[in-house]
């Protein structure tokens with residue numbers, strides 16, 4: 005058992021001043037510092053530096069570790085050209101992606117305060133790293149395949165990866181399911197995989213309506229993505245109809261990624277069915293995919309980094325600053341609170357985890373941030389945190405200190 009004391013603690017009732025957390029693997033009690041010290045005089049106390057804020061450990065719901073070796077190979081600016089460059093460079097990028105490089109990615113996330121992440125894995129090269137890192141990992145086994153002739157092989161490879169994941173399963177390694185997207189997974193295969201996730205009670209995620217050309221292909225069978233899929237993969241028609249694809253997930257709450265080109269009605273449908281959205285502002289910008297209008301979205305949203313396939317860092321503060329700046333209107337304090345919640349309480353609810361909130365009984369995952377000076381009022385702390393933080397000063401997972 006230990007006690008952590010800081011000038012501020014972020015709880016669901018806002019920033020508490022001069023408070024303390026008593027914890028082992030779980031949070032046991034939160035109270036004002038003086039009371040806690042008197043009550044537990046024999047417990048070791050960790051004092052945070054002046055002007056520190058204790059946050060729940062941050063959650064990055066969407067990352068692709070297996071693309072961690074990319075720095076200059078992939079082409080940015082236009083989604084279809086990016087996809088072409090992925091397909092051209094995939095084998096080399098994967099073979100360059102050593103355990104050490106992926107571990108570096110996880111360490112960099114950890115330094116920025118990320119104590120949980122959702123890893124999209126298309127082939128399992130990242131499974132060992134995800135099992136070994138201190139963070140909690142939701143390990144999304146991805147399925148891709150537009151040609152129905154290969155369904156049997158793709159499905160059996162997927163089941164094989166799921167079985168392997170199940171053999172690693174523990175409270176920090178959680179196997180889950182990913183469908184790549186409506187343009188890259190045929191309807192029959194998609195149905196089968198969604199049913200598997202439902203029956204096995206696994207979390208599920210899917211990229212959705214990320215680019216304008218994805219929408220043009222799915223809706224009108226035209227546009228540059230369609231031309232590329234026809235030329236390179238012999239596609240004759242889209243793998244799915246948008247509404248039918250979304251309806252596949254009616255009975256399983258799904259974490260959709262991007263959704264920049266979802267219409268008002270589609271967004272309403274996502275909300276009604278209890279789905280959530282991962283918003284990756286830097287990835288969207290770099291792949292020429294416009295801005296998600298988060299101000300018009302009712303679904304729970306998480307801010308996520310995506311992979312180094314479409315980003316220059318996995319630092320959650322870099323991502324929050326981008327989200328803040330792209331959202332160029334509205335109340336700054338409210339937006340900043342919203343962004344902090346999107347990587348803590350909202351993200352934990354989306355991934356069905358017992359963290360993301362500082363309250364008794366929750367997992368003792370903490371990210372401690374040191375502000376450069378005393379904030380003028382509690383309402384300014386969220387935006388000051390986003391603006392001034394490069395890395396967390398201390399990080400705890402399951403009550404153990406890692407940074």
Ligand code: MCF
Nearest residue numbers: 068090124126184211214310311313314
């Ligand atoms: O989220 C970004 C952009 N949209 C789609 N896919 C990916 C992203 N970053 C990596 N990917 C992966 C995807 O999971 O790239 C591959 C898939 O494995 C593209 S299909 C060959």
Ligand code: FE
Nearest residue numbers: 068261310311
């Ligand atoms: Fe992605």
